[in-house]
Amino acid sequence: MPDDAPGRVEESAGWxxxxxxxxxxxxxxxxxxxxxxxxLTVGDHLPPERELAGLLGASRPAVREGMRMLEAQGVLRTVxxxxxxxxxxxxxxxEALTRLLRLHLALSSFRTSDVIEARxxxxxxxxxxxxxHATPEELDLxxxxxxxxxxxxxxxxxxxxxxxxxxxxxADAGDNRLVADITRAIRGAVRDALLAAFxxxxxxxxxxxxxxxxxxxxxxxxxxxxxxxxxDAVERHIxxxxxx
Amino acid sequence: MPDDAPGRVEESAGWxxxxxxxxxxxxxxxxxxxxxxxxLTVGDHLPPERELAGLLGASRPAVREGMRMLEAQGVLRTVxxxxxxxxxxxxxxxEALTRLLRLHLALSSFRTSDVIEARxxxxxxxxxxxxxHATPEELDLxxxxxxxxxxxxxxxxxxxxxxxxxxxxxADAGDNRLVADITRAIRGAVRDALLAAFxxxxxxxxxxxxxxxxxxxxxxxxxxxxxxxxxDAVERHIxxxxxx
Numbered sequence: 001m002p003d004d005a006p007g008r009v010e011e012s013a014g015w016x017x018x019x020x021x022x023x024x025x026x027x028x029x030x031x032x033x034x035x036x037x038x039x040l041t042v043g044d045h046l047p048p049e050r051e052l053a054g055l056l057g058a059s060r061p062a063v064r065e066g067m068r069m070l071e072a073q074g075v076l077r078t079v080x081x082x083x084x085x086x087x088x089x090x091x092x093x094x095e096a097l098t099r100l101l102r103l104h105l106a107l108s109s110f111r112t113s114d115v116i117e118a119r120x121x122x123x124x125x126x127x128x129x130x131x132x133h134a135t136p137e138e139l140d141l142x143x144x145x146x147x148x149x150x151x152x153x154x155x156x157x158x159x160x161x162x163x164x165x166x167x168x169x170x171a172d173a174g175d176n177r178l179v180a181d182i183t184r185a186i187r188g189a190v191r192d193a194l195l196a197a198f199x200x201x202x203x204x205x206x207x208x209x210x211x212x213x214x215x216x217x218x219x220x221x222x223x224x225x226x227x228x229x230x231x232d233a234v235e236r237h238i239x240x241x242x243x244x
Numbered sequence: 245m246p247d248d249a250p251g252r253v254e255e256s257a258g259w260x261x262x263x264x265x266x267x268x269x270x271x272x273x274x275x276x277x278x279x280x281x282x283x284l285t286v287g288d289h290l291p292p293e294r295e296l297a298g299l300l301g302a303s304r305p306a307v308r309e310g311m312r313m314l315e316a317q318g319v320l321r322t323v324x325x326x327x328x329x330x331x332x333x334x335x336x337x338x339e340a341l342t343r344l345l346r347l348h349l350a351l352s353s354f355r356t357s358d359v360i361e362a363r364x365x366x367x368x369x370x371x372x373x374x375x376x377h378a379t380p381e382e383l384d385l386x387x388x389x390x391x392x393x394x395x396x397x398x399x400x401x402x403x404x405x406x407x408x409x410x411x412x413x414x415a416d417a418g419d420n421r422l423v424a425d426i427t428r429a430i431r432g433a434v435r436d437a438l439l440a441a442f443x444x445x446x447x448x449x450x451x452x453x454x455x456x457x458x459x460x461x462x463x464x465x466x467x468x469x470x471x472x473x474x475x476d477a478v479e480r481h482i483x484x485x486x487x488x
Binding site: 024036042071074097107111117177 | 268280282285286308309310312314316319335337340341344345346347350352353354358359362369420421422425436
């Protein structure tokens, strides 16, 4: 308990301890402030833990706890281990977003119908942008994922991984990293739910055949440079899976 | 350094320590697993730190570091302080998303043009949904924000807060919490950049007047139940600010 916090609190009288930032929160704020002002940028090393603790007037455990909060947000990582380790500013928003959304989907923070609507919105736009901007290399990556999904008797788990990969390639080809990262995060976050839905299907070979054909339709529209058809094809695909 | 890690590493020979999960990461995974399987849901209390350390075979500092990672993701919070404190599973995705995106925007993980496109995509859809679904109470909240923005000589900071509030109310009225949370996070994350842009304007009163009129146009279309016009009005508003 902080030194200046009340030793006893009469809950019955409606007294509550005043809100007081914990030391690790102050450590987080100190680093965030430097990121927000641009004083710290990607690739910069933070001072070693002992030195940082001294600079901030915080204990080393509080510094370590603060570092974990920043690590969870994908803005820093520890390189190496032991005395020679370093803490480096990084930009890994996609991984952090995926973890965050996966947990919140599991906690039912969002309805399935909300997730479908969000996917339709994001992936329609990604498909339009991909139809306008996809490079030959990006088209190759998409086609490779689809060719690999054509293998007969492919295990459901691998099919699902390649399905995710196709949608991520499509988002990347749209050349908007924020949209791609949010798309990737939502697609990654629903991966297990999709796999469970695959397992619940009576006619998996029939479902797989339909999904393959729908993916090809999206790919063909992107290849043809037809943004309207690419957007409609991806919307039909996303809505179709959950409705039938 | 972990007990079984090499004591010396010959970097020059290309040797690297093998990747090894740190104990706090294992703590995070243990809690995440229980959230993902549904064993832990919102409102559940985690065992006290000492007990959790025993259950997981981890040190108490490692447990605390793991808790911080989960806290940063908005899935738990500590209630109270000292011996009587408790760690409770929560669902605060919006706050966690906002912090995450704000930091990554500062780190230039995303281009400004990407952020504008993402906002247009999300807010067009929110405006459409709001035009279809907004309740009288939600319309009241939007109008109240706009009325407060009409005050002459309103400080720029307050204008900006109310501007954010209007966009958040609009997103909430769309009745899709995932879209609303992402919208809120992006709008919150760009708040400081918008304020800097406000400050850089030669003609702030003129800019403020234009923004007020654009907000009214969005509101009127939502009130009239016209989804197409609501979407177009919000797109003109977002693109107009950055282009003129």
